[in-house]
Amino acid sequence: MESAHKEMKSLGEKIMKMGGPFVYDNVMWPPFPGLCPDSEKKFKEKQDMECRDTDVYLCSFPKAGTNWTHEVLSMLMSQSTSYNLWVKQKGLLEMCDPIDSVTKMPSPRLLMTHMPYRYLPSQLQNGKGKIVYVQRNPKDLFVSLYNFEKGKSAIEKHLSWEEFFEKTVIKDEGALYGGWYEYTKEWEKQLGHDNILQLYYEDMKKDLTGNILKIADFIETSCSKELAETIADKCSFDNLKANRIDPTSFLTDGGKSTLFRKGQVGDWKNWFTVAQNEIFDRNYKDVMKGTTLNFLYEL
Template sequence: MEPAEKYLFTYKGFYFQPDMASAEYLDTLEDFEIRDSDVFLVTYPKSGTIWTQNILSLIYHEGHRDGTEKVDLLDRVPWLEYNIRNADYISRPSPRLFASHLPYYLAPKGLRNRRAKVVYVVRNPKDVLASYYHFSKTSRKLEEVEDFGIFMERFLAGKVLASLWLDHVEGWYTHKDDFNILFLTYEEMKKDLRSCVLKLCNFLGKRLTEKEVDAVVDQATFNKMKADPRANYEFMPPDLMDHSKGHFLRKGTVGDWKNTMTVAQSERFDSVFKERMEKLPIEFCWDIHDEL
């Protein structure tokens, strides 16, 4: 059941990718200097991270909205714990946008002064699982597990990158009062993107004109993003992504887990997750046709 050390290593009870982060670097994040204008997008993997990265980029960067700047997402909204391009985050001009999969207890302690902002996006875990499974086939940095049943058991046990979904979501929700945080669900973004963009703008203190909001919503639709190499991580080198097997952005739907899981597997999933999920103050949507 334990994942191979080639693909994952444990740091303070949490799984990271070994050749993209080190314990020494992660040690420095506790005292990472936080600015009041910083914005952190936090997710569990495959929960709409790239989508929300793109939305934040469109909200903050006029050049992205009007298509005049050819800057990819890794430079607009870089990863805090995976500084792939060795960027100098300290000298980065404000406002700085960051993406992260960190659990609440590994977040920089400066975030707890509640001035910088955290946007946390959560997605129903069956779709997360299905998306994670398909993504593992395209990523050269994740162990490919052909058998979905085996992959599901690893996911249910938290033996995957970013560890246990329940712990991640529960941790950020339980400690929400420690942070200046906005929670969004992937499903509400799918059902009413414009409302979510307005909610983000309000939380971030960003005043956009109606025309600018329209542009953000239009460019943040799944099909527009999938066609945009800057948004679809097509700049990732072949040693990180096997582009012949698929893309970062695959379907972007709600309820695709039904095309991957058997009834028995869905029931097995419920038997492990349901009790703790029922204690979370989130209404989970399992199908795009369900009412939120």
């Protein structure tokens, strides 16, 4: 545990030296060492990296249930119910610098990223390796994103919910990874590929055990119902909040964790005013016209 915290502190200092978010290829990116400086080289390295048939990539927009799903995948792939420590979690592509830290990982590799689909390794896009793609209804996602980002020293930490709603929820101005709307529409076009498993956060909340069995079948690993039930218990919100290290705490004043907050479906109702909800619904209908995504906003 002590070594994990030392590593987090070292990484935090490195990120802070790079300053705030930066623009590359007309997209706003977080200042992670695997993305900058020398972005042209680092993005090309990731697109050109060699993939393996046994690779599993967890892909999602931030705050869609990434850490939750990652813990499930880690337990399934390791056939263990031990929690991950930060020192074992070196598979976030945006953090990987040099790229050798990924290429030297033993198989099977569990990697994850928030990058839009077009920036993924070319071999992965061509079907080598598997992708687990998790989505969450945008109202809860935006509320979670606001609370996660609020107070982060590398982000606008004094932004009110009203300002965030206008700037990010509606306009996607300055949003990381190109913003949720464009990110989601780009990913939807790829969901018919055989090597992509689409998951919904809300479905996992309704039946985590059933979804664990679905994931195990997709990544072709053994999983009994008993193991799935044990993993589901270990990965309950309260257990994860108590046992998982927050690798982003170094960006928050005082080192406070904002990784796990409530983990609820429908908490958006405590944040969206009636007027904001109406504005959001109209905007979503317009911006996401033609999409067939089926989000649940309450259970």
